[in-house]
Amino acid sequence: MTDELTPTARTILGFLASHPRSGYEIREAAKRAVSFFWGVSDGQLYPQLKLLAARNLIEAVEQSGTGPRARQVWRLTPAGHAAFLAWLREPSAPLQTRDENLVKILFAAQLDRAEALRLIEERRASFQWFHRHLEAVVPGAGWTAEERAAALPTPDFIRDYGLGFARSAIDWCDQVEAELQRSAP
Amino acid sequence: MTDELTPTARTILGFLASHPRSGYEIREAAKRAVSFFWGVSDGQLYPQLKLLAARNLIEAVEQSGTGPRARQVWRLTPAGHAAFLAWLREPSAPLQTRDENLVKILFAAQLDRAEALRLIEERRASFQWFHRHLEAVVPGAGWTAEERAAALPTPDFIRDYGLGFARSAIDWCDQVEAELQRSAP
DNA sequence: CTGAACATGTAAAAGGTTACATGATTTT
DNA sequence: AAAATCATGTAACCTTTTACATGTTCAG
Numbered sequence A, B: 001m002t003d004e005l006t007p008t009a010r011t012i013l014g015f016l017a018s019h020p021r022s023g024y025e026i027r028e029a030a031k032r033a034v035s036f037f038w039g040v041s042d043g044q045l046y047p048q049l050k051l052l053a054a055r056n057l058i059e060a061v062e063q064s065g066t067g068p069r070a071r072q073v074w075r076l077t078p079a080g081h082a083a084f085l086a087w088l089r090e091p092s093a094p095l096q097t098r099d100e101n102l103v104k105i106l107f108a109a110q111l112d113r114a115e116a117l118r119l120i121e122e123r124r125a126s127f128q129w130f131h132r133h134l135e136a137v138v139p140g141a142g143w144t145a146e147e148r149a150a151a152l153p154t155p156d157f158i159r160d161y162g163l164g165f166a167r168s169a170i171d172w173c174d175q176v177e178a179e180l181q182r183s184a185p
Numbered sequence C: 001c002t003g004a005a006c007a008t009g010t011a012a013a014a015g016g017t018t019a020c021a022t023g024a025t026t027t028t
Numbered sequence D: 001a002a003a004a005t006c007a008t009g010t011a012a013c014c015t016t017t018t019a020c021a022t023g024t025t026c027a028g
Helices: A007-020 A023-034 A042-054 A080-091 A098-106 A111-136 A145-149 A152-182 B007-018 B025-034 B042-054 B077-090 B100-106 B113-136 B147-150 B156-185
Strands: A058-060 A073-076 B059-060 B073-076
Touching: A007 A023, A007 A042, A007 A058, A007 A073, A007 A080, A007 B100, A023 A152, A023 B100, A042 A058, A042 A073, A073 A080, A080 B113, A098 A111, A098 B007, A098 B025, A098 B113, A098 B156, A111 A152, A111 B077, A152 B100, A152 B156, B007 B025, B007 B042, B007 B059, B007 B073, B007 B077, B025 B042, B025 B156, B042 B059, B042 B073, B073 B077, B100 B113, B113 B156
Parallel strands: none
Antiparallel strands: A058 A073, B059 B073
16 A cells, blocks of 8 residues: 555546546546646546545545436545645656657757758647647636636646747757758758 | 567667667766656666567677676667668657646645745746756767767757757746736735 | 776566447437 | 447556666776
């Protein structure tokens, strides 16, 4: 019985902190809010819900479900709420990304210029797609009543973070491309 | 026998592409060049080297080692070089990051303003540390002769990418902080 | 002579993704 | 009537991390 929760379990606590939700709702909310820097897959979500329930951090809400497979809504217990706050107050783990595409760029010197350029174009296209996708997210849309009523528009913060990242990455592509074209005229 | 190589195995091919190295040298090179967005741990490195050798993608170079535990230097076989090039030419996997810290920010609306501010300060400190660390990396230092002789300074590209990211993240912290302070004067 | 850096490895566990399986309800 | 979406779950697999284990060589 490791005392530590997994990152996914902590995220689940976060989504339940504002109000009760079903597994499916957590999944959808995660997709909307954090899909680009945080994935929650079914294979983790439902087992972790059971695990959190076994630990008394969440509990099932009486369900008004219709069929035999009705959706199960969960809410935080007082212990769960305490665990959630403790998590937010804990020192954060250092940032760690894994981007194989950058590794490719590192080795691009071994391609000829045309192929190296193609690699950068591909990167740019990917970042531009990301940027467009985030721009299409209307701030405030799709939030629950609680989220909209909150003093801080934190989902917008996350969106801004993504937009800033995408912009800086696209600029970087431009610079690298310019240098590639300068290197062998 | 899955035909696919793991990301770590592909990275190893990349480091061997310019010239032969030992496992230890790959580890050190990876630490220098990509540690912030790509980790290579011992527990992966050495087994993957054996696996690549078993697949005939790399081969042991005659070692002039002294002791019973001499370092083993590896080089790409022709098949390994082909696999390396094929990888560079493959379409890239979409970017996927996992940053639990951003998840915390998403839920920061449930803290009072002082605690939310603390969360942002912590983020900023982390990004600033990252930025300082990259600034301290002297472009071109620690490279091998081949790397320095290459037409493209790709390790510098990676450094620039990191610096751009850090700058945009720090700016974002400033903006969020300003908004937090405006929200409840 | 002691500690740091060199150098290679193994075992276990943790965590996540993918694919599969099932069935209800709603929309077209 | 078919297709999409809602909704929950399991099993297998893959990859990575962590901790452990071992021994050498060089510098202070």
